[in-house]
Amino acid sequence: MENEHPRTRFETKIAVLLRRDLATWQRLNVTAFLVSGLGHQLPEVIGEPYADADGTPYLPMFRQPVLVFEGTEDTLSLAHGRALARDLPRAVFTADLFTTGNDQDNRAAVRAVPGDQLDLVGLAVHGPRNAVDKVLKGARMHP
Template identity: 45%
Template sequence: MFETKIAFIVRDDLATWQRLNVVAFLATGIASAAPEIMGQPYIDAAGRHYGKISGQPMLIFAADLAGLQSVHRKGIERELTLIPYVEAMFSTGNDEANREVFLAEDASNMNFVGLGIRGPKKAVDKVIKGLSLHS
């Protein structure tokens, strides 16, 4: 069993492509913040080498904006690793612009479309308590 837990929370009113896009970006943030979760490269029966993926499960939940803001607040209180994605980032074309629009957000009322969180299992469970798995 794992001592840590990884969860992604995406806003429930997004288009399917947006939800998938947000989770993909958040997953890269978690992998960057916790490189130790990465397993070994995959090798097929013909000897071809493939890239690594996380060796730890990741759960995906859905929430409305208020739910995302609550997870954010609780995650900060518990000092968890948080990877944010705000709605304004959909309108940018690169990482620098993403950071600019993120910095411009009202820090006490961010317009989240997704959050990635990682930390001790019990702490993450408390932060996501009441959320439903994405369906």
């Protein structure tokens, strides 16, 4: 039986790059925080709300996959610079954010450090597939 809904090849890509030395809980936490920023800033990446057969409503989610990569501290720094140079929508998570307890302190921690000195542990980007691929050069898919 032929699939009625063939797989879509999206022209854009949502990607998260994590520093490879993070603990599992940190990887999950950072990923969740990073993609929340993309969903807020880019409403076009969000699909329609869900509902089950009983009619119970559920929140909408991204309409395309989120690809997760890992890399070294240098890989993250280079990717950050490439994302800035290409003016791609991006979200950052720094090591300092593991020690803060609220959104206001999170923003203050990032604001306190020049961009080229951020201790990045995660970066999320969205944009044309080829541009995101160039940003992620040197990273590998998360195992």
